[in-house]
Amino acid sequence: MPAVPETVDRVRQIDVDQYKYGFVTDIESEKAPKGLNEDTVRFISAKKNEPQWMLDWRLEAFRRWQTMREPTWARVHYPKIDYQDAYYYAAPKAFKAPKSLADVDPELLRTYEKLGIPLKEQEILAGVRKQGEPSQLDGDMMEGMRSSGRVAVDAVFDSVSVATTFKEELKRAGVIFMPISEAIQEHPELIKKYLGSVVPTSDNFFATLNSAVFSDGSFVYVPKGVRCPMELSTYFRINEQNTGQFERTLIIADAGAYVSYLEGCTAPMRDENQLHAAVVELVALDDAEIKYSTVQNWYPGDADGKGGIFNFVTKRGDCRGKNSKISWTQVETGSAITWKYPSCILRGDNSRGEFYSIAISNGYQQVDSGTKMIHLGKNTVSRIISKGISAGKSQNTYRGLVTAHRRATGARNFTNCDSLLIGDKCGAHTVPYMEAKNSSAVFEHEASTSKISEDMLFYCQSRGMSAEEATALVVNGFVKDVLQQLPMEFAVEAQKLISISLEGSVG
């Protein structure tokens, strides 16, 4: 498949522990005063011109948060986070929500260009068409991957959304896709109804913190019976120093609607750790389907484990209606610490939840990720495919929970969890919990841990591949089942990322 040689080129071009997206954009920014108290929350709310009900919602969350403790059950170790020693709001100075792309600061446009995220609509068209052109060879690796037409992008820079593309065309289809800060102003009835309805403000330490101080994020509403005409995408970028990023995403697919949503993220290389605590809520009503894909590439820290993003994220989907479906696909390559369990509540009868994950750790990265499938409705089905790859001195844990409620007659789950170890200083751990309160539930679990075999590497090398090319090929084979779940453009990108992440893992 064509991406592999390309990947190797890329890998050669970069030195060990050189993170490609590690540059800083020189742009003046306006921050909230350092630290966290009720005034910080009021400051953020005021900056956003929020109505009183929104401020009250935030304050309630903040008061709740003050009584909570940081969770310690995950298999990750990190120095104590001083929540008072950070900024909770940063926005490019003189920032006013741009009316159109022409109003966006050229420095920001250049940043996204450098990141490979084209914001100009015509460029998206051109770019995607070129990428999506199926090579005849793609057949073997990319079989089953969908090639999307176009992608609408919402770009979030530090605390604010700087641009949303394709707004007009989406509007004609009746799809609402805008920064959540705008949705609070323009669609308060939808926000009031759905915000916090999947992840309540009291849910967990990080989600509660997010509820108090979230600054922006994306909002999507797809009305009854509408199939969203293009992929929607948000691109998150942390630029400021000492700044946490707390974005909030809310996606609602009304009865019979369909939407596919992509999320990407990067951050500059910095010596200190930065906190990222996002919340994503998905709601699928009767017969609706939401497909949510993430390629997470936050700065992982340097070769000695210094710096990197602490990624504490709560993602949950509610299959609220009958026959609804939510599918999470994630490729996790970045962050110093990952704490993330995209989950599904299978409330509607016959609803379906899926979780496909590739989690790669190298260097000193620590990943504790997995999913929860909560079967509440009858004949609900869930499927979990997790591929963990550990290299360097990293630790990679899969943590999963599958439960069937008393009335979840006919619930079914299939879990497959494979771990691949590269080298002998890293670790892979699998922590599956299963609990069926309904005797008709059928849960199947498969797990394997393997070391990348010397024989396999030598076989590839004897055919002309270097150790790195061979590793990339073997790993791409290992994660194939999950890569196939991603939209084509993302899959190619993800594949490159995987190889880059494993740079320096073979000697």
Add this chain to the structure above:
Amino acid sequence: MSLLEIKNLHVEIEDEGKKILNGLTLTIEKGQVAAIMGPNGSGKSTLAYVLAGRPGYAVTEGDILLDGESILDMAPNERAAKGVFLAFQYPVEVPGVATMTFLRTALNAQRKLRGEGEISTPEFLKLVRAEAGDLGINQDMLRRGVNVGFSGGEKKRAEILQMAILQPRIAVLDETDSGLDIDALRIVSEGVNRLRSPERSMIVITHYQRLLNYIVPDVVHVLAKGRVVRTGGKELALELEAKGYAQYTDEAA
């Protein structure tokens, strides 16, 4: 100059210090097809692996020269780019990587090391289709993971396909005939014979004289206890078939 010269080669298993090859000397001329026969455990596969550069073996004495240049310090992929190919006695499975992808990645990697450009997609597809067709390998096998779920005979055929695509200058076929049924033996032999050329040499390791009826060697070497103990023409294979290896294992002792 001979294409390949193996001079007084002494090889041990790295960690155990167990000695496998004991002063093996062998010369392969350009365009020559040499058969190597010998009892189980005499070091045939070890020789093949050492030629290809597999880690885990220590060369304690002697040298291997390709076009007069020592290859001992070269990585396996560099040797491959210089034209060394090994058809494995036990081909390795690479799950999730389609044979097509594998072949293209390998070919382009070699071309890059040689400073050549990548092969174009249509050219590559044409090449694979033609060779696969001749070897009776269907499209389904090309799409499946490398060697995954292939029968023993299919694996051997796939090795010959790889050889045909990679066009080596010196190919070592390690028991490519074992596990093949009568028809497959003919198909594989024809595949190998198609690749015979004045520019390409082959080392055919086998236990059975039968293969040599199809792939007629220029020379037959007998390997015992880690060294070449006798060299002769193709009739030597017939003699071995009749008499076995007893005299050589005693001689070498």
